[in-house]
Amino acid sequence: MILLVISSIICLQAYEIDVNTFSNYLDVHNRHLHLEWLLNMDKKYINATSVYTFQVVGPQINKISLDIYKLNIYSTYLTNGLLLPHTIDSPYADSDQGQRLNIQLDRTYYRGEYIELSIKYSIDSKSRSISFMTKEQTSTKTMPYLFSQCEDANCRALAPLQDTPAIKQTYTATIIFKDTEAADVFMSANESQDQFLILNKPQDEPNFNWKYKYFIQEVPIPSYLIAIVAGNIEKKKTSTGGRTYLISEPDKIVPYADELKDMEQFLLAIEDYIGPYTWGTYTLVIQPPSFPIGGMENPLLTFANPSIMTGKGTGLSVTIHEMAHSWFGNTITCVNWANMWINEGFTVFLERKASFTHYNSTDDIKLNAIIGNTSMYQDMLGYGLNSNFSSLHPDTTGLNPDDSFSEIPYEKGFQFLTYLEQIVGQDDFKQMLRAYLDQYKYQSIDQKEFQNFLLRYLQEQDVKDFSTKRYKILENWDKWVYNPGLPPVILDFSTNKLTEAQEYCDGYIRADGQQPTNWQDYDNFLQTQKLIFLEDLYKKAENNLLKLNVVDQIDKDLKLTQENDFELKFRWFRAILTAGDKNRLTQVAEFLGQIGRGKMVYPVYRALNQLDHEFAVQTFQTHEAFYHPIARNNIRNILGLRDSFIQ
Numbered sequence: 001m002i003l004l005v006i007s008s009i010i011c012l013q014a015y016e017i018d019v020n021t022f023s024n025y026l027d028v029h030n031r032h033l034h035l036e037w038l039l040n041m042d043k044k045y046i047n048a049t050s051v052y053t054f055q056v057v058g059p060q061i062n063k064i065s066l067d068i069y070k071l072n073i074y075s076t077y078l079t080n081g082l083l084l085p086h087t088i089d090s091p092y093a094d095s096d097q098g099q100r101l102n103i104q105l106d107r108t109y110y111r112g113e114y115i116e117l118s119i120k121y122s123i124d125s126k127s128r129s130i131s132f133m134t135k136e137q138t139s140t141k142t143m144p145y146l147f148s149q150c151e152d153a154n155c156r157a158l159a160p161l162q163d164t165p166a167i168k169q170t171y172t173a174t175i176i177f178k179d180t181e182a183a184d185v186f187m188s189a190n191e192s193q194d195q196f197l198i199l200n201k202p203q204d205e206p207n208f209n210w211k212y213k214y215f216i217q218e219v220p221i222p223s224y225l226i227a228i229v230a231g232n233i234e235k236k237k238t239s240t241g242g243r244t245y246l247i248s249e250p251d252k253i254v255p256y257a258d259e260l261k262d263m264e265q266f267l268l269a270i271e272d273y274i275g276p277y278t279w280g281t282y283t284l285v286i287q288p289p290s291f292p293i294g295g296m297e298n299p300l301l302t303f304a305n306p307s308i309m310t311g312k313g314t315g316l317s318v319t320i321h322e323m324a325h326s327w328f329g330n331t332i333t334c335v336n337w338a339n340m341w342i343n344e345g346f347t348v349f350l351e352r353k354a355s356f357t358h359y360n361s362t363d364d365i366k367l368n369a370i371i372g373n374t375s376m377y378q379d380m381l382g383y384g385l386n387s388n389f390s391s392l393h394p395d396t397t398g399l400n401p402d403d404s405f406s407e408i409p410y411e412k413g414f415q416f417l418t419y420l421e422q423i424v425g426q427d428d429f430k431q432m433l434r435a436y437l438d439q440y441k442y443q444s445i446d447q448k449e450f451q452n453f454l455l456r457y458l459q460e461q462d463v464k465d466f467s468t469k470r471y472k473i474l475e476n477w478d479k480w481v482y483n484p485g486l487p488p489v490i491l492d493f494s495t496n497k498l499t500e501a502q503e504y505c506d507g508y509i510r511a512d513g514q515q516p517t518n519w520q521d522y523d524n525f526l527q528t529q530k531l532i533f534l535e536d537l538y539k540k541a542e543n544n545l546l547k548l549n550v551v552d553q554i555d556k557d558l559k560l561t562q563e564n565d566f567e568l569k570f571r572w573f574r575a576i577l578t579a580g581d582k583n584r585l586t587q588v589a590e591f592l593g594q595i596g597r598g599k600m601v602y603p604v605y606r607a608l609n610q611l612d613h614e615f616a617v618q619t620f621q622t623h624e625a626f627y628h629p630i631a632r633n634n635i636r637n638i639l640g641l642r643d644s645f646i647q
Helices: 253-259 263-274 317-324 341-359 362-383 408-424 426-439 447-460 466-482 496-511 519-524 527-542 548-558 566-578 585-592 598-611 613-626 629-638
Strands: 028-040 045-056 060-068 072-078 086-089 099-110 114-124 130-133 145-148 168-178 184-187 196-198 210-222 228-231 234-237 244-248 282-286 302-304 332-334 443-445
Touching: 045 060, 072 086, 072 099, 099 114, 168 184, 168 228, 184 210, 184 234, 234 253, 244 253, 244 263, 263 282, 263 317, 263 341, 263 426, 282 317, 302 317, 317 341, 332 341, 341 362, 341 408, 341 447, 362 408, 362 496, 362 527, 408 426, 408 447, 408 466, 426 447, 447 466, 496 519, 496 527, 496 548, 519 548, 527 566, 566 585, 566 598, 585 598, 585 613, 598 613, 598 629, 613 629
Parallel strands: 028 168, 244 282, 282 302, 332 443
Antiparallel strands: 028 045, 045 114, 060 099, 072 114, 086 099, 130 145, 145 228, 168 210, 184 228, 196 210, 234 244
């Protein structure tokens, strides 16, 4: 067992509590987790044992409480074999957050003592953190496929855990699998060089061999970053001499690797701004299309939706974003999901700094910020401008924190940091961020601690006009963090490229179903200009200004219904459905069965539901088995089918 001892242990009681965990994490911390899993991918089942090393941090304890979600718990026992009694309860009548596993200890343990115990359990298809796919759902159609998705609080469906970002632990894992069910298995950890093929074939099933792999994660990480992928997959280096790798199904790996040939350059661009990458290698997994999000920043094993692979490199901003999480989110982590912007806002800020270094396009960065602001505002309208979910500090007491997931922590957080940068100055702000990473490396913090550090740093560095800057920083801090709705200070991201895209949209509206003279300008637009054009088209549709004859002319000129770039395609479908177009419902339904990324399917389902509820429900029922459990749940909610949710 590998146990990394951290010299400085943070006092979590000084930070905000996590309302989304049932564990007694303020009294006892898990320092190391070992997983032993036997995969049965055909039967969608995992036979599991988890082994824990807990340390008492409160005065004393006589029980340990952990988070679980629909796990089958068989036994709990100390490593010396002594069985411990356990009970399961649900603190809330609505079990969407899961249940609490209470383990009664053999005696009272006191501050500083360690407790080693084990839990035998199993995972089945009811899990919302593990997606079991049949071989028919994969590209190669030769083996079943398995992948995890744990953020926000879904790792409790992977193992009994202190499922809170406040707790970081090292972990190891032994994964046993059939060679007929998976060509390989990878986790968010380093692979041991000792990997064995068990040659003894089972007498009742002689047509396969057992394989096993051993993984070691020596850096402490929160539970939501534990990740696994298994199936007909292979690993390939993306550049000679670089640190970056790609994993995908073998039929896709060559074109994917070609499109991702600049991954090492992305990493260098981020390092140029923020400092060295400390995780060793970087591996990106292009998942099957049912993966519910654009990307997930699991250390050493980032997951991404195939919608980022456009063949033109236009979707690779997701890659830069997930890389940037290696510094913000993975190295420094939010202490609870009310502080998610500590992960996401910082990452968007770093992503855009690195994108400028790599692409050297101020216009592109500004347009990205405008597009992000539009998405943020739409999410705010969805929650309500007065809802605390439209603030940077959502209250999810009694709720699954997934319910508050939106663009708001990303974009409002980015704008807040940009506002602070304008006060502090670009160079001083960059140096502050580097010092911030050094100070809180491998820790979890809240926004108040960041505020304290920022002010302390500026004072210690004797930054020019410190008193004035301190006043400006504190003047609007609480408004930025706690107030719902739009930011208290509106930032200017305007550019001539924005005006060009907006005027292009207006030109089609004025042409009233005819071809505008400048229609070919679209081919020379930046990718972000195309997105602005489609966002503007959606606004026109909302205001009843997008006529169906205009829709037909745009599609005739730009062929957007046949577009392969899903960032463009979902915006097109959302706009035309809002305009009342029923002529392309077949193509809309096909699109909704091709991709499971929430960012893309949720807006289209909302627009389709408004236009034709019965067709929207029929489309969902046709593709329901394709979607990840998280996406299925959210789409049911959009369609008003949430009461029928059974999992």
